[in-house]
Amino acid sequence: MNTRQMEIFVSIIRYGNFSNAAKKLYLSQPAVSANIDLLEKELESKLLIRQGRKATLTEKGKIFYDYCISVLGMTEKTVQLIKDSDEISGTLHIASSFVPGLYLLPKFMNEFKEVNPNLKFELNIKNSKTAYDGILSNKYDMGFVGSLSKNDCILQRKIFVDHMVLIAPNVPPYNEFPPEISLDDIKDLPFLMRTIGSSTLSIAEKELAKKGLDIASLNTVASFDSGEAVIQGVLKNLGVAIISSICVEDNPNILKFQIKDVAMKRDFYAIIPNNEYLSPKVTSFYEFLPDLS
Incomplete structure (x- = not known):
């Protein structure tokens, strides 16, 4: 062997x-x-x-x-x-949920590669649950997710704070809505949802429930296992959605709304196995990331 x-x-x-x-x-x-x-x-x-x-x-x-x-x-x-070398090389296998994988990680990866040119990244876009399962099973070296784990077998570091918003296509009647809309206003809107296992879905469900609104009672017209598919659905005027604001901050074809009295702050985390035998590439990249914990 x-x-x-x-x-x-x-x-x-x-x-x-x-x-x-x-x-x-x-x-x-x-x-x-x-x-x-x-x-x-x-x-x-x-x-x-x-x-x-x-x-x-x-x-x-x-x-x-x-x-x-x-x-x-x-x-x-x-x-x-x-x-006696600080050189980091090899391939770092990462599982990331949609938002950090598309909107946060490329910047961090580029900055880290500037000082570690021999390191390669392999990024797999998964939902948060799959990313957690992949870390616990050692299928991936590192994960990036939008929810906090209580599992002692996982180390986690908060790397970014965002908030979720209601998004809609920049067409009537949505472009006539005020910047802040009420829960009553959204009840009959056609909604695009993420599938089970998505942190976006679980956070929206939790925060709306605090205000007495069951997310299952909304007019859901389609569900997607990809955040990008949700955004494309909104752009095609299929419906509205609740999503992290960072995903649409520079898109003039999408409108963003706050839901009155609903605070949907969202934290993103880097996760690694709680294992003393982690490779240098894992610990080095993990320590390189911002720590907002």
Whole structure:
């Protein structure tokens, strides 16, 4: 068993199957399969289940996967220490919800790469729940989400504060609305919603409920698992939506409204596993980010 085999094993899970892992690692698929066969023979255990094109972990595979993450992280730290080098390299695997992934992370990534040119980023846009699950399962190195976790297995740092607004297309009758509208005014509007698992949905649901309005009672005409799809729906005059203001701050074709007496402040967090064996690239980028906690 060696760290290259561990890297291959981890890549199969991160990229979903043998074929994708082979492409990412510049190996042939038979070479990837041969390394997994060697691992399973050495450990005398089945580690992966092939389900069509997808590979999933067995129970023993889950144990070995977490072990591989720790060993690979410790190996990176050891190499950096022995070389007495601050150089950060490799690939940082990130899962981010829609807002930080599209509107915050590119700036942070660019600034970090200016001093760490050998680091690569792989960004996957997911909803907040999927990002949390990916951190807990070690599928991703780091996550960016719009909600706070109470799980002790996760470290989190507040990196940005925003507020949510009601948005509508810049067409009649919306362009005749005042800047602040009441709860009664929105009850009959056609709404575009995010799907379950979205922090945008959960925050809107929570804040409206405080004022006695059940979000399920609104006139929902469509639900989307992407914030960008919601914005495009608004632009096409399909309906209105509640979304983070940073998403539409420079768009003249979209109107923004405050909902009277409803405060929808929204915090965004960077999250990493609470693990002493994190690789230098994870801890360095995490510490580089703003800390508004």
